[in-house]
Amino acid sequence: MIEILVSVLLLVGAAFMVLAAIGVLRLPDLPTRMHATTKAGALGAMMTMGGVAFYFGDSTVAARAVAIVIFILLTAPIAAHVIGRAGYFTGTKLWAGTIKDELQERYDPETHKLSSGLEELEPEMPTHTEKGTSNQ
Template sequence: MIEVIVSALLLAGAAFMLLAAVGILRLPDLPTRMHASTKAGAMGAIFTMGAVAFYFADSVVFARALAIVVFILITSPIAAHVIGRAGYFTGTPLWSGTIKDELRENYDPETQTLRSGYEDSSDGQP
């Protein structure tokens, strides 16, 4: 029974990692590629760690697999955000079909400053 669970988790992990690789190759611009690689890649790694925990059935291995999953869940979205932001600020072009660019009116590429959506006022109100 454990072999079936491990096999299913490994197949699911491999499928998500394959989906991430296809997304990186097929999607048109940096933000969509970042989305594919971080979401599907993280899920693939999480399923693989689940398979490792089930296969070895040891508390030490389970604790390490859980620590790896938590680390991936914490670092993956942050890294994707930082890389995507750096790509945007260095001028990496967006896909021509992009409908909404919320940073366009708030980012000045000449001074490389980003302002918030709130205007400064003397009384502290937006």
């Protein structure tokens, strides 16, 4: 019974990794490629680690597999965010079918800074107050 579970986990993991590879080859721009590799690749690696943990049936191997899965869960989204941000800031072109670029109006290419968009909503605070006056 364990052999069937291990086989299913390994095959599903391999299928997700193949989907991630196909996504890298077929998708049109960096953000969509990054999305495919982050989601499908991470899920494929986690399924493979599950298969490894069940195959060996040892608590130390299972603990290492769980640690690897936790590491992938923590690092894959962060790595994808950093790669996507670096790609955007270096001027990687978006796909022609991209409907909206939400960072375009918030990104200053001169300073490489993003504005939060909340600056317009916050009331201006006085920079200094004179002695003897109150704001009431």
